[in-house]
Amino acid sequence: MSDYLVHHTATGLAPHNGPGGATDSYQKRQSQKTYSSFNAYSDYEFSLTDKHHFKVMAGFNQELTQYNYYTAERQMMLNPDLPGLGLGTGNQLVSETGYEWALRGGFARVNYDFENRYLLELVGRYDGTSRFPKDNRFVFLPSLSAGWRLSEESFMQFVKPLFDNIKLRASYGTLGNQMLSSSAWSGNAKYYPYIPFLTNGTSDYYLFGNVGTELTINPPSSLLPGALTWEKVSSVNGGLDLTLLSQRLDMSFEMFRRTTSDMLLQQTYPEVLGTNAPVVNAGELETKGWEFSVSWRDRIGDDLSYRVNFNIYDAQAEITKWKGGTGTVTDYYEGKKVGEIWGYVTERFLTPDDFDEKGNLKGASQASIASNWKPGDIKYKNLDGNEAVINTGANTPEDPGDRKVVGNSTARYSYSFGGELTWKNLSASVFFQGVGKRDIWPAAEDFWPTATQYYNTQERFLTECWTPENTDAYYALPRARGTQNRQTQTKYLQDGSYLRLKNLTIAYDLPKEWIKKAKLGKLQVYLSGENLWEISHLVGPYDPEGIFDNGSLGVGTYAYPFQRVYSLGLNLTF
Numbered sequence: 001m002s003d004y005l006v007h008h009t010a011t012g013l014a015p016h017n018g019p020g021g022a023t024d025s026y027q028k029r030q031s032q033k034t035y036s037s038f039n040a041y042s043d044y045e046f047s048l049t050d051k052h053h054f055k056v057m058a059g060f061n062q063e064l065t066q067y068n069y070y071t072a073e074r075q076m077m078l079n080p081d082l083p084g085l086g087l088g089t090g091n092q093l094v095s096e097t098g099y100e101w102a103l104r105g106g107f108a109r110v111n112y113d114f115e116n117r118y119l120l121e122l123v124g125r126y127d128g129t130s131r132f133p134k135d136n137r138f139v140f141l142p143s144l145s146a147g148w149r150l151s152e153e154s155f156m157q158f159v160k161p162l163f164d165n166i167k168l169r170a171s172y173g174t175l176g177n178q179m180l181s182s183s184a185w186s187g188n189a190k191y192y193p194y195i196p197f198l199t200n201g202t203s204d205y206y207l208f209g210n211v212g213t214e215l216t217i218n219p220p221s222s223l224l225p226g227a228l229t230w231e232k233v234s235s236v237n238g239g240l241d242l243t244l245l246s247q248r249l250d251m252s253f254e255m256f257r258r259t260t261s262d263m264l265l266q267q268t269y270p271e272v273l274g275t276n277a278p279v280v281n282a283g284e285l286e287t288k289g290w291e292f293s294v295s296w297r298d299r300i301g302d303d304l305s306y307r308v309n310f311n312i313y314d315a316q317a318e319i320t321k322w323k324g325g326t327g328t329v330t331d332y333y334e335g336k337k338v339g340e341i342w343g344y345v346t347e348r349f350l351t352p353d354d355f356d357e358k359g360n361l362k363g364a365s366q367a368s369i370a371s372n373w374k375p376g377d378i379k380y381k382n383l384d385g386n387e388a389v390i391n392t393g394a395n396t397p398e399d400p401g402d403r404k405v406v407g408n409s410t411a412r413y414s415y416s417f418g419g420e421l422t423w424k425n426l427s428a429s430v431f432f433q434g435v436g437k438r439d440i441w442p443a444a445e446d447f448w449p450t451a452t453q454y455y456n457t458q459e460r461f462l463t464e465c466w467t468p469e470n471t472d473a474y475y476a477l478p479r480a481r482g483t484q485n486r487q488t489q490t491k492y493l494q495d496g497s498y499l500r501l502k503n504l505t506i507a508y509d510l511p512k513e514w515i516k517k518a519k520l521g522k523l524q525v526y527l528s529g530e531n532l533w534e535i536s537h538l539v540g541p542y543d544p545e546g547i548f549d550n551g552s553l554g555v556g557t558y559a560y561p562f563q564r565v566y567s568l569g570l571n572l573t574f
Helices: 154-159 512-518
Strands: 002-009 023-048 052-075 092-114 118-129 138-149 163-177 199-203 214-218 231-244 249-261 264-266 279-281 283-300 304-322 340-344 346-349 378-380 403-408 412-423 426-437 498-509 522-536 565-573
Touching: 118 163, 154 163, 512 522
Parallel strands: none
Antiparallel strands: 002 023, 023 052, 052 092, 092 118, 118 138, 138 163, 163 231, 199 214, 231 249, 249 283, 264 279, 283 304, 304 412, 340 403, 346 378, 412 426, 426 498, 498 522, 522 565
């Protein structure tokens, strides 16, 4: 892949002027990215007698990505209309950069079943990456799963009239991650994080006398890790699958625990360090959860069939090990629940009685938050027993001042349900989706009255902001860019739970005798709608599914309103 650029810049510097009266330059740029991969595997299946069945698979894979980018520039073109690298009299500038990374691994799998009652699967991978030092490049990643079809045992035959299948299952597995996703690791540092990269430049600040521009060598932009290896995600789960009533009712329940060890994260060091902290294998994250699903399908007569289903899922993660970092509530620390929202507890609005005759706030000072407090602003609750001041203390879990965990942005109890109905050539399907519990902090500027630089005013601000005549309002005293009332707090923490009609589709298949003359196998007309209806508890027209991962409504235009989509179409099969 290549591209070329001709650049003309008028500078008015006569000594460097070309024939065209301007400093002309011609630049040629070229980039090339090559990805190659090799994959090979083979499997073999066999049986020992009629009871023991085996399937074995083994393979190898390798990936290599190579990238190169260079520019060549010549200044002061002899003829700007006919540029070329050899048709200039000025400076010649050349630059080049590139990277490469590679993966190599072998894998194998063995499946065994005994009379379709006892099921066993063993999987192993041995993978290596060029991103880590030579001694830490390779990792072994095993997995094991087992199942027991209890319903096939002779002593369980008495349940057959009711249960078609009873299956117990359990598994353990480990996956590896070698990607450095931190924004601090950009450029070549992302591909060679264990190698110190020195960049060069020039300086007009003369270190060795007045000798003109000097060459400088810049140190690495961040510290190097002492050791770096794969991040590993180990999962343990167990489940129960049931099929009942002539395969009309299916149920499944599963519990799991997922542990992410040797987490690849960038730590936060004090600013006096003078450089960025390295990405290291810093901690451990544990996620516990469960999932339940149930479905029913049946027919009524010859023409009517239907299916209904329900699913619910929940999980929560906690930092179980962590080394380094700042130890603040905004950083990682042992015992932290992922998604924690730290904030103040809202007590009430300030009234004129909260101020002395000079307009100073009586009681605990809120000067560490902002200045120029007025009636209608938020009064924050004192939590740490220090009656003199409301503040963040040391900003640590042990000393958070007057803040506490007021919510969590993790989506909890995610659920869905729906169904399908078919009657002759007419069919309909519906799908609902929702979240049972989630806290959201409204960081979007258009949530707050007169908060943006453009002083946008939502209609609800006119009736829901505090005034001397409306002291029971939802919003505090409107302020242009003021931070007094926009502190993370309990009053404006949003309920992010919702229920949404995600999809509704109605379709009709034209009778075959109508379309056979056109040599069509199927012609279906359908009408579909997405996001047609919802129950949302957010203040304002914000889409609860458009929430950022950090649990906020985002900023400005990122806080999207509801969007609905309608479709009318045809499906043809020849």
